[in-house]
């Protein structure tokens with residue numbers, strides 16, 4: 062470890078340069094011990110899983126090495142760096158380089174990279190292959206068939222379709238002025254009717270305090286007739302209900318009023334009522350017994 066403080070020896074002469082120069086040391090210290098070969102020692106972390114080529118051990122992604130970093134070339138203006146690392150299990154060397162073209166790292170020597178690239182087919186997706194092009198090259202007969210099919214399609218389907226479209230277009234574009242004026246006239250009339258209707262609707266809504274967003278039904282003879290019959294039916298129903306209600310309320314009101322009177326009346330009438338019922342019962346009994354007697358004899 063390097064010291065944090067700087068010791069200036071008594072024989073140090075600032076005019077001769079920095080303290081590093083005076084000591085004969087690089088500013089980066091021990092990491093620059095191979096700087097004369099263009100190598101700087103850096104901490105390098107494995108970007109993927111590898112197998113060491115020397116001891117065949119698996120080395121996991123993220124293991125860090127003191128790697129010898131060296132610029133070995135350039136892709137356009139981007140430098141390509143190589144990192145030489147010493148396996149911590151067997152002291153064999155392996156080299157990994159940057160690949161600016163594909164924005165990745167590649168193992169150059171001394172190890173094998175574990176293939177872990179994302180494959181859409183392994184993950185429920187579909188790989189994109191341009192198979193059409195290849196097939197044309199592989200099978201000329203198929204290509205010929207394809208072109209014949211295409212030609213037939215053009216003759217039988219596409220040409221007539223285009224012709225009919227053209228005819229339609231010509232038909233409608235022959236006299237644009239007349240067509241336009243016709244359409245505009247119709248639109249104007251419709252607009253007038255529409256405006257009248259809206260005005261009357263608004264009037265109705267205003268009158269009955271209906272919400273402005275409410276859309277009213279189209280008014281025609283049938284609708285009017287239906288509405289009239291509906292209204293009359295409802296009116297009749299209501300009257301019927303009203304009369305019934307009145308009657309029942311009358312009954313309800315009359316019952317307690319008469320009950321006391323009835324009870325009083327019952328006590329008064331009980332004699333005559335009981336007498337008449339008794340008479341009828343006796344008559345029935347005698348009729349029954351006489352019938353029974355006649356049957357027995």
Ligand SMILES: [Zn+2]
Pocket residue numbers: 113114115116117118148149150151152153
């Ligand atoms: Zn190894």
